Amino acid sequence: MRSFAEFLTAILFSLACFVECNADDLNRIRERGELVWAADQEGGAPYVFPDTENPSKVIGFEVELAEMVAGELGVKARFQQGQWERLPLLLGRSADCCINGIEMTPERSRDYRCSRPYYAFGLQFLAPKDGPLDTVNTLLHPGPQGPWRVGVLTGSAAEMWVSTQVNLFAVSYDNCVAATDHVVSGSIDAVLQDDCFVSWYADRYPSLRAVGRPFDGGFYTILTSKSTPILSAALNDALGTIITDGRLKQLYDRWDLAGHQQVTLVRHASEMIPAVRSSWIEFLYEVMPLLLQSAGMTVLLSFLSMPMAIGIGLAIAVGRLYGPPMVRPLLVGYVELVRGTPLMLQLYAIFFLLPMIGLTLPAIVAAIVGLTINYSSYESEIYRAGLRAVSPGQIEAAMSLGMTRRQALWKVVIPQAARIVMPAVTSDFIALFKDTSVCSVVTVIELTKRYSVLAMSTGRIVELSMITAILYLLMSWPMSMLVQRLENRLDTNRHYN
């Protein structure tokens, strides 16, 4: 009897602790006085976007929704910026919930807690008014030059839908506005977005038109962590109250989002059935082809960019040390400008600004050009140091044998400089290898971006991290070995050739 009482006490105590721990998530928020909600302000209107009159402040229908929901919890709402496809990773760290056009999917229902829906979206195309794309049916048949190029938001329902269509090619962007700009410039044929985005921007892009009616689609949900059930329940209650008392309809009417229709749809939305987690082997079978394809892109970008960067860098270094005096300030200016600005900005300029002056480059070409230009500035400094490290006696000896200055440079000085700088250039190559991940801003899906998208959509972050890390090692290690061999072979202290 005594032992049973002790056992019962232990059970009750554990239950109390469990409830206490989970009650903590909501209590913590109330004690803090604020609900931290994550979104990506680069996503554009009408979701969450900077106020043009006060850019430090964000506005949008989801901003007002967050404030209403927080108010129902008795706290204030605080915005936390994050990249859209990585917002769920902020849960439990720097955000309590995510409110940013996040579609409710079976995978998300499995890996996170999805609130009741707050918006019903459909997918809709936006295409040039004077173009051939006047109906959805046109887009579902082959274009004159092969598949239609359709801009989509990375990791979105639109991307998943386009990837299932044979006659469409998905061009993935980090934000919808950039994709739409590219439709205007002609870089892509159309953009597929959620209908609220299309409704908002259709008037703001007079050269574009919505194609067909919204189709497919789903619901937006507020995402919370699996470990915060109390908060999730409280958010559901808050949404229920807002829907019932008419504030949600008023919100959508203010933002011209068909308030009455929305409230009807979300009120009667059925619960999403969570996806079943596949086995490790099944998962590997699903993701490996995509990861390998993206790894190939990483290798392609690296092996095309680096040699060109080395060539340009060497030319700049030679020009600075041995070129005509009038050329040197120009070369110095190039190096300082390129070296002093971020690679991402340079990629943006090449991909998004050049079309404004009539020069449109395919995404891969833009990525290679950006990487080449950026790394050429670093290579030029490495080679300049290498050239200066070669003793002046070498060029004197070469010229005293009757060689021209050019012959002395190319046959005597530069080969020595190349050996001196090889370790530094190898390090730069490995750095460029990893920097290819930045190219996702110009819609190039390489390995890191692919990892990010798959992590978001599958929730299997640990497994994907391991596989991606192994793939990177498998790519970079042979390269390091090859360079080590080359260094040994070219070592001037070896006895024989």
Place this chain on the structure above:
Amino acid sequence: MILNINALSKRYGNTPVLENVSLAVEKGSVAVLVGSSGGGKSTLLRCINGLETFDSGSIEICGHELTAGAHASNVLVKLRRDVGMVFQHFNLFPHLSALENVAMAPRLVEQLSEEEAFQRASSLLDKVGLAAHVLAKPATLSGGQQQRVAIARSLAMRPRVMLFDEPTSALDPEMTAGIVDLIVDLAASGQTMVIVSHDRDFSRIVDARVFVIEKGCVARCGSPAEIFSERSTRNTRSVQYP
């Protein structure tokens, strides 16, 4: 005269380095420039080869003329095909073997085929006693061996005049003896040479003219016997000047 230097002067800023230097060298003869450090010997040698410019005067060598100021690159290229130079610190190309060092200029400048250039290089390396080291990289050779390669490299262009800038200063006495012997043999074969050196052993070269360069001027000139002091110590190879 194969070399004629007329009233050559040079300053580094306000500091005179060479003042009104005049000297002449006959074809087939050897001129040895001696003097204390900083006297301007090496600078004079570098002016002859166009590695340094000068402020006034002229140099005529192998039919090429150099005047004050910057020299045109095509003039220098042609001059240096007739005038070879061996440096104090060898200046071998470290990324190339001894054979490649010697063969490089004939291939690039004279446009010889690889086979011809390597044949000439091989023969010269044999002549300087390095037949067994043709494939060796300079870093694996001793100082004396490196200087032999440097001499062979210069001879590969068949220069009409050879310039030696302190060829033994970076070597120990044992290696120095070998190099001196080599240069003495070259002199005996009729090679015109100008040698800057502290080493009195070059006085063994028959018919050498010794020029004492002090404070940028030619202080004295004469035969080795006239110039080198009988009172120099037995165990030192250094020169005392009257």
